[in-house]
Amino acid sequence: MDLNLPEPDFSFFEMLYLSFSNIRRRFLRSLITALGIILGIAFMAALLTSSLILGAMQAESGVEAYQFWLVGISLVVCFGGITNSMLMAVNERVKEIGVYKCIGGLDSHIVRLFIVEALLLGILGGGIGGVLGIIFGFIINLNRFSFDEMSVVLQNNSIILIALLLLSLLISMVLTALATYIPARRAANLSPAEALRYEN
Amino acid sequence: MSLVEHVVEIEDVHKTFIMGKIKVYALQGVSFKIKREEYISIMGPSGSGKSTLFNAIGGLDVIDSGEIYIDQVDIAELDATELAWLRNRKIGYIFQTFNLLLAFTAQENIEIPMVFAGVSREERRKRSKELLKIVGLSDRARNKPGQLSGGQQQRVAIARALANDPAIVLADEPTANLDLETGLDIIELLRNLNKEKGTTIITATHDLKMISISDRIIWIRDGLVDRIEDRADVEIGTVD
Ligand SMILES: Nc1ncnc2c1ncn2[C@@H]1O[C@H](COP(=O)(O)OP(=O)(O)OP(=O)(O)O)[C@@H](O)[C@H]1O
Ligand SMILES: [Mg+2]
Numbered sequence: 001m002d003l004n005l006p007e008p009d010f011s012f013f014e015m016l017y018l019s020f021s022n023i024r025r026r027f028l029r030s031l032i033t034a035l036g037i038i039l040g041i042a043f044m045a046a047l048l049t050s051s052l053i054l055g056a057m058q059a060e061s062g063v064e065a066y067q068f069w070l071v072g073i074s075l076v077v078c079f080g081g082i083t084n085s086m087l088m089a090v091n092e093r094v095k096e097i098g099v100y101k102c103i104g105g106l107d108s109h110i111v112r113l114f115i116v117e118a119l120l121l122g123i124l125g126g127g128i129g130g131v132l133g134i135i136f137g138f139i140i141n142l143n144r145f146s147f148d149e150m151s152v153v154l155q156n157n158s159i160i161l162i163a164l165l166l167l168s169l170l171i172s173m174v175l176t177a178l179a180t181y182i183p184a185r186r187a188a189n190l191s192p193a194e195a196l197r198y199e200n
Numbered sequence: 201m202s203l204v205e206h207v208v209e210i211e212d213v214h215k216t217f218i219m220g221k222i223k224v225y226a227l228q229g230v231s232f233k234i235k236r237e238e239y240i241s242i243m244g245p246s247g248s249g250k251s252t253l254f255n256a257i258g259g260l261d262v263i264d265s266g267e268i269y270i271d272q273v274d275i276a277e278l279d280a281t282e283l284a285w286l287r288n289r290k291i292g293y294i295f296q297t298f299n300l301l302l303a304f305t306a307q308e309n310i311e312i313p314m315v316f317a318g319v320s321r322e323e324r325r326k327r328s329k330e331l332l333k334i335v336g337l338s339d340r341a342r343n344k345p346g347q348l349s350g351g352q353q354q355r356v357a358i359a360r361a362l363a364n365d366p367a368i369v370l371a372d373e374p375t376a377n378l379d380l381e382t383g384l385d386i387i388e389l390l391r392n393l394n395k396e397k398g399t400t401i402i403t404a405t406h407d408l409k410m411i412s413i414s415d416r417i418i419w420i421r422d423g424l425v426d427r428i429e430d431r432a433d434v435e436i437g438t439v440d
Contacts, residue, residue, distance in 0.1 A: 096301060098299075100312075103288065103313040107284075191260060192261070
């Protein structure tokens with residue numbers, strides 16, 4: 001057998017195309033996964049925005065302890081939500097991983113395919129979730145402070161808000177990638193027959 | 201070097217499934233050789249080990265002991281990349297349950313093995329169209345598996361198996377989920393492939409219609425080769 005292995009490497013563009021097709025074609029399922037990410041990130045961003053506003057308004061009394069708790073909880077919810085969404089999304093697709101392996105996909109290709117897909121969802125979810133969260137964090141304080149008061153606070157802290165958006169994106173991307181990498185790697189390590197047999 | 205070229209050679213293959221305390225001896229020392237361009241049917245009762253053997257020959261599952269040579273290469277010696285290459289170029293797989301990628305159209309399903317093989321986009325388009333034509337589905341290129349009948353899905357799967365022009369096509373009960381007529385079409389397709397391109401075909405099957413076109417039939421029982429028959433012998437006598 002002539003094993004002159006012509007690089008089975010395929011371009012990043014192909015990868016993006018396959019991932020994008022997968023998201024588009026499983027649109028509803030992808031939407032639900034993205035929604036999980038958006039909710040987690042939005043929850044976190046809303047609480048962080050809210051405590052930013054509260055902190056600025058009550059400068060004299062300082063940030064109260066319960067706000068730290070809230071932010072802590074929001075992080076846990078966000079981590080849990082995203083991880084859960086992604087784990088479920090991969091778990092549903094172990095058989096598909098088996099098919100990719102049968103037609104000659106390298107483990108690394110398959111894992112990369114899933115990660116690129118997860119990152120696309122992560123960027124989308126993190127971006128939308130961050131923006132929604134900031135808006136929501138603003139709205140939940142409307143009964144306490146006036147619109148104008150809060151606008152001033154946000155304008156004065158615009159750098160922090162941008163940092164918050166970037167943080168949302170970063171957390172979302174890291175978590176989606178990680179929560180995809182681990183189960184996808186594990187599934188790709190199965191023999192093709194085992195992956196095809198897999199029942200979820 | 202032997203005079204007869206064996207494209208598949210398996211020797212004393214064992215595979216045991218362990219589920220808790222229960223051991224299932226699915227393959228208990230199977231050996232045979234398959235020549236290039238042969239059409240082989242592996243037959244036997246349900247649970248006799250046909251699918252396990254299919255997975256073993258195709259390098260889809262690890263075996264416990266024994267040797268499997270594909271073109272004189274011991275596949276146990278291959279690393280992950282080489283195995284992927286084998287599955288990508290050397291062997292085409294056809295399954296009872298089709299195993300198409302549901303998110304992609306018929307044409308894309310055929311193209312994905314070519315994507316893994318690094319074939320250019322234009323070349324993929326061209327080749328997948330040819331293959332769709334061969335399996336008689338030119339008008340269904342843009343349909344997804346969910347929009348195709350079982351027989352049509354199996355044709356797409358056959359076209360996909362042929363994407364990188366494999367030397368061997370392995371099929372595990374390719375007609376089991378199809379009605380009689382459609383099953384005959386699929387068998388016809390496999391037979392033409394064997395006759396025209398000289399592709400070695402190995403099918404695990406219950407389907408007695410396969411017998412008349414097989415060069416040899418390997419009968420499996422309880423994880424062992426029961427007997428191997430040439431077509432000539434079978435056609436005269438009656439079958440089980
Ligand atoms: N993953 C598995 N775990 C445990 N036992 C298994 C597994 N796969 C197969 N077996 C057992 O191994 C034996 C052989 O199974 P196999 O699927 O190879 O039979 P088969 O000849 O293909 O049957 P059929 O004609 O019904 O497809 C059976 O007793 C089966 O129960
Ligand atoms: Mg079987």
